[in-house]
Amino acid sequence: MLEQFKITADDAVTVDPTALAQTTQGFFERVGIPAPDARVAADVLVRADLRGVDTHGVSNMLRVYLSDLKSGVINPTPKVSVVRETPAIANLHSDNGLGVVVTPKAMNMAIEKAKDVGVGMVTVGHGRHLGMASYHAMMALEHDMIGLCVTTAGPRMAPTFGAVPRLGTNPIAIAAPAGTEPPFVLDIATTAVAGNKITIAQRLGTKILGGWAADERGVPIMEAMDPPEHDVPALLPLGSVREMGSHKGYGLACVVDILSGILSGGGYGMFPGRPYNHHMVSAYRVDAFTDLDGFKAMMDEFLQTLKETPPSPGHDGVVVPGHPEWDTEQERRANGIPLHAEVVQWFRDTCRELDVPYILE
Amino acid sequence: MLEQFKITADDAVTVDPTALAQTTQGFFERVGIPAPDARVAADVLVRADLRGVDTHGVSNMLRVYLSDLKSGVINPTPKVSVVRETPAIANLHSDNGLGVVVTPKAMNMAIEKAKDVGVGMVTVGHGRHLGMASYHAMMALEHDMIGLCVTTAGPRMAPTFGAVPRLGTNPIAIAAPAGTEPPFVLDIATTAVAGNKITIAQRLGTKILGGWAADERGVPIMEAMDPPEHDVPALLPLGSVREMGSHKGYGLACVVDILSGILSGGGYGMFPGRPYNHHMVSAYRVDAFTDLDGFKAMMDEFLQTLKETPPSPGHDGVVVPGHPEWDTEQERRANGIPLHAEVVQWFRDTCRELDVPYILE
Numbered sequence: 001m002l003e004q005f006k007i008t009a010d011d012a013v014t015v016d017p018t019a020l021a022q023t024t025q026g027f028f029e030r031v032g033i034p035a036p037d038a039r040v041a042a043d044v045l046v047r048a049d050l051r052g053v054d055t056h057g058v059s060n061m062l063r064v065y066l067s068d069l070k071s072g073v074i075n076p077t078p079k080v081s082v083v084r085e086t087p088a089i090a091n092l093h094s095d096n097g098l099g100v101v102v103t104p105k106a107m108n109m110a111i112e113k114a115k116d117v118g119v120g121m122v123t124v125g126h127g128r129h130l131g132m133a134s135y136h137a138m139m140a141l142e143h144d145m146i147g148l149c150v151t152t153a154g155p156r157m158a159p160t161f162g163a164v165p166r167l168g169t170n171p172i173a174i175a176a177p178a179g180t181e182p183p184f185v186l187d188i189a190t191t192a193v194a195g196n197k198i199t200i201a202q203r204l205g206t207k208i209l210g211g212w213a214a215d216e217r218g219v220p221i222m223e224a225m226d227p228p229e230h231d232v233p234a235l236l237p238l239g240s241v242r243e244m245g246s247h248k249g250y251g252l253a254c255v256v257d258i259l260s261g262i263l264s265g266g267g268y269g270m271f272p273g274r275p276y277n278h279h280m281v282s283a284y285r286v287d288a289f290t291d292l293d294g295f296k297a298m299m300d301e302f303l304q305t306l307k308e309t310p311p312s313p314g315h316d317g318v319v320v321p322g323h324p325e326w327d328t329e330q331e332r333r334a335n336g337i338p339l340h341a342e343v344v345q346w347f348r349d350t351c352r353e354l355d356v357p358y359i360l361e
Numbered sequence: 362m363l364e365q366f367k368i369t370a371d372d373a374v375t376v377d378p379t380a381l382a383q384t385t386q387g388f389f390e391r392v393g394i395p396a397p398d399a400r401v402a403a404d405v406l407v408r409a410d411l412r413g414v415d416t417h418g419v420s421n422m423l424r425v426y427l428s429d430l431k432s433g434v435i436n437p438t439p440k441v442s443v444v445r446e447t448p449a450i451a452n453l454h455s456d457n458g459l460g461v462v463v464t465p466k467a468m469n470m471a472i473e474k475a476k477d478v479g480v481g482m483v484t485v486g487h488g489r490h491l492g493m494a495s496y497h498a499m500m501a502l503e504h505d506m507i508g509l510c511v512t513t514a515g516p517r518m519a520p521t522f523g524a525v526p527r528l529g530t531n532p533i534a535i536a537a538p539a540g541t542e543p544p545f546v547l548d549i550a551t552t553a554v555a556g557n558k559i560t561i562a563q564r565l566g567t568k569i570l571g572g573w574a575a576d577e578r579g580v581p582i583m584e585a586m587d588p589p590e591h592d593v594p595a596l597l598p599l600g601s602v603r604e605m606g607s608h609k610g611y612g613l614a615c616v617v618d619i620l621s622g623i624l625s626g627g628g629y630g631m632f633p634g635r636p637y638n639h640h641m642v643s644a645y646r647v648d649a650f651t652d653l654d655g656f657k658a659m660m661d662e663f664l665q666t667l668k669e670t671p672p673s674p675g676h677d678g679v680v681v682p683g684h685p686e687w688d689t690e691q692e693r694r695a696n697g698i699p700l701h702a703e704v705v706q707w708f709r710d711t712c713r714e715l716d717v718p719y720i721l722e
Contacts, residue, residue, distance in 0.1 A: 084650055088449040089479035091650040118450035119482050123650055146619070159667060161676035166667055176619050184619065186612040192605050211605035218673030238599060238606045244553050244572035245599045249606075251547040251682040254667070258507070258537050258545065262659050265651035270666055289445055289452040289484055290626035298623050305631055306520060306527055306615075312579030315522035321612040 012338035015360045020337060021046040023347060024058055026356035031069040032076035037101040041065075044100040048132040049337045052328035053187070055196035056132040059343040065098060065129070066350070073275060074098050074128045080105065083125070083265065088113055091123045091264055096276075099130025099151065103279050107139045107147070110283040114145055118288030123259070124279040125266025129153075133173035134187035134322070140283045141177045144292055148282040149173045150256045152269035157191050158234035159250045160242050163218030165234045168269035169195045170256035175322070177286070179296035181303045185322025190253040191235040198235070202227045211240035220246075256280075373699035376721045381698060382407040384708060385419055387717035392430040393437035398462040402426075405461040409493040410698045413689035414548070416557035417493040420704040426459060426490070427711070434636060435459050435489045441466065444486070444626065449474055452484045452625055457637075460491025460512065464640050468497045471644040472504050479649030484620070485640040486627025490514075494534035495548035495683070501644045502538050505653055509643040510534045513622045513630040518552050519595035520611045521603050524579030526595045529630035530556045531617035536683070538647070540657035542664045546683025551614040552596040559596070563588045572601035581607075617641075 021042045028038035049057035068074040078097030082090055090109055094102045106122040113120030130136065133149045140147025153168030169189040176184045189195065193212045201208050210222040213232040220241050238249025261268040261278040269277075286295045309318040339347075344360060351358040382403045389399035410418035429435040439458030443451055451470055455463045467483040474481030491497065494510045501508025514529030530550040537545045550556065554573045562569050571583040574593040581602050599610025622629040622639040630638075647656045670679040700708075705721060712719040 086479040086649055089645075089649055117478060118447040119480055121480050121645070146624070158673070159670060159679045161672055162667075162670035162679040163673045164671055166670050166679070172613075174616050174619075176623075184615065186609075186616060188606070188609040188612060190609075192600065209604050214673070218671070238609050239553065240601075240605050243570050244601050244605075245549075245610075247680070247682070248547075248549040248551075248599050248610075251549060252533075254545065254663075254682060255535050255547060257663065258535075258660070259645075262537075262656060262663060263507070263645070263647065263650050265655060265659075267659070268663050270663070284450075284482070284620075284624070286624065288447055288450055289624050294626060295623060298626075298628070299619070302615075302618065302623060302629050302631070306523075309520060309523035309527050310525055310579070311522055312519070312524045312575070318520045318523040318527070319608070321608070321615060 011341050013341055013344045013361065014336035014338050015344070017046055017050055017333060017337055019359045020049065020058065023351065023356060023358075023360060024062060027062065027066060027350060027354055028069075030354040030356060031066055033069070033098070033101065034077065040104050041098060041100040044104070044131040044135045046337075047135050050329045050332045051132075051325035052332070053132050053325065055194055055200060059339060060196055060199065061129070061131060063346065065100075068128070069098070078102065088117045088119055089121045091125070094124050094127035096126060096128060098128045099277055099279060102127055103130040103136045103149070103281060104139065106279065107136045107149070107281045107283070110281050111140060111143050111145060114283040114285040114288070115143070118285050119282065121280070121282040123264035124281075125261070125264030125276070127266075127277050127279055129277050130279055132187065133171045134175060134185050136281050137173040137175040137187070138183070138185060141175055141183050143283070144177055144286050146177070146284040146286065147175045148284075149279065150260050151277055151279045152257050152261045153195075153277060154275070155270055156195050156235045157237055157250065157253055158214050158218050160237060160246045163214075166270050167250065167253040167257065169235065170253040170269065172252065172256060176299065177296060178299035178303055179293075181300045181320075182323050182326040184299065184303060184320065185325065187322075188238075190238050190249050190256065192238050192240050192249065193235065195235060198227060198232055208232070212236060372702050374702055374705045374722065375697040375699050376705070378407055378411055378694060378698055380720045381410065381419065384712065384717060384719075384721060385423060388423065388427060388711060388715055389430075391715040391717060392427055394430070394459070394462065395438065401465050402459060402461040405465070405492040405496045407698075408496050411690045411693045412493070412686035413693070414493050414686065416555055416561060420700060421557055421560065422490070422492060424707065426461070429489070430459070439463065449478045449480055450482045452486065455485050455488035457487060457489060459489050460485075460638055460640060463488055464491040464497045464510070464642060465500065467640065468500045468508065468510070468642045468644070471642050472501060472506060475506055475644040475646040475649070476504070479646050480643065482641070482643040484625035485642075486622070486625030486637070488627075488638050488640055490638050491640055493548065494532045495536060495546050497642050498534040498536040498548070499544070499546060502536055502544050504644070505538055505647050507538070507645040507647065508536045509645075510640065511617045511621050512638055512640045513618050514556075514638060515636070516631055517556050517596045518598055518611065518614055519575050519579050521598060521608045524575075527631050528611065528614040528618065530596065531614040531630065533613065533617060537660065538657060539660035539664055540654075542661045542681075543684055543687040545660065545664060545681065546686065548683075549599075551599050551610050551617065553599050553601050553610065554596065556596060559588060559593055569593070573597060
């Protein structure tokens, strides 16, 4: 997480993760999600907060989910159906189900298939937002598998040389187990910066940086600026400008649309009139390919060598993807999750509104 | 391809693609590769030239391959063995075989598995350079499958906050069929720029651009500069600097090392003392997931909408990944492949040296 987004002690209330999950589950149940599904949905959100991925935790996502559940945009009790299936793959129709409920089911299917044939790949069409993509990828870790999750989103990214948004932030998450080292967990938007970073900059009044966004004509903004009152016209792809490889970020966003949206038959993220998110999860069973202990030992060696890279001037060292989040998770499991006072007030109000006991303080 | 790298008419000789492939096959046969394998290897190289991917065609790669075949770094007659296998996956030991020979065999295995169970995934350890990665991904297209190919390379990329190279350019290639539109073909290094672009800038005396490389202390060079006489100290990841997402390009390069190098049991690209390239190819059969005609129609709609995006100022429009290369391939199949005079002279000399008839002019 970039320094500017850290929550300072002054305006934070630290809450117990279990109480936060229980409260969140209660909210989901009150808007019609069955208890077992509500428990998983709450776990996805709180896991993001535990890992310091506050952009995808309770403060940003929960109020959106509740609002969409109330308005019927999200179906609280979807009839998820299998469109096509083989021993290695499946395609599911999500029936407007919330991604934080349906995607864990899809990943469990992928894991079962990978147990049988080494790989499992499940596409999910006609779904809704799935929260922190790496949650689903990380489900593979306890089975000694590599996990993958990609998902489409509504248009935010202007493709290279384009003036208006045509692709979502379309994230890619991959998790791989190691031995003594914490697992490798990559979770990245294919834009230069995750969309929620702009929202948070607006809320905190911090700057948005050069290379993140385009102006209303589609021209990349390459200097830091104050966030506009409303949304930025478009986010830039990873690479920011063509000369630095923005066609690669744009191309990867297309790949996400193809592998999740189009391959599921659900659609793609290009039009605001199509409110769906489509997902694809995969699991690769390590010992189908190679010796598991050898794999883990080589992962440890790989990650340790990365960490031991001599640092460039002004930096402490190379960071392994997922390791800062791992450290944050250990710390927050022990000491609690800091929430903005404004978010805590929203929990107080919502507990009253939905008749859920307030247990955060 | 960036404008500065285009070969101008003044210093080019245009050659017939079939003659170029026949000559290249002849070279491979003379250094010990059996004729059927030599034919495939030549096809991989000439396909790159046909598509305008000159960095991975005969001019840059062939002399390296021949040198390494003569010195024994590449095994011309590898005994490729199956390490582990299921109906959906396989792991191959490449026995130091050339990637342009062994990877097409691996992709054919993946395609056969995808015919059976919808997906095929084949890792290849202990191999050598596989040429243009999209060649292997594109093999899936004629089977109405999506193809994927990733491969490790020796260390060129400095990870974010690191001072020295620790990862290869580790490319990712994905090809997806469409209906009336040419296929989508993405083929990208996970560095901001492909390594060979630096070599070509050195040969042509053109500038290397800001965001491409780090200096000898690991500090990103963000202004255009003349190429150094020898190699640049390190390439930057896609994203160039942390604030613009270089941790994403660095993370994707790690993923390539994990999915090809470590999952195959072969190793990873980090150490110059490990001369291997490791590969991973996958094929996804579209009609295992969804209706094929519906998929192709939706791909057409997706790609057409991208092309119809209003352009940003100073640009003609949005480019679909793989479409410029498609256009170049049609043009070069009809009119021939332009080669630098210096490259043609090398062919003349090598034909004499290896006793292969010179038929390019």
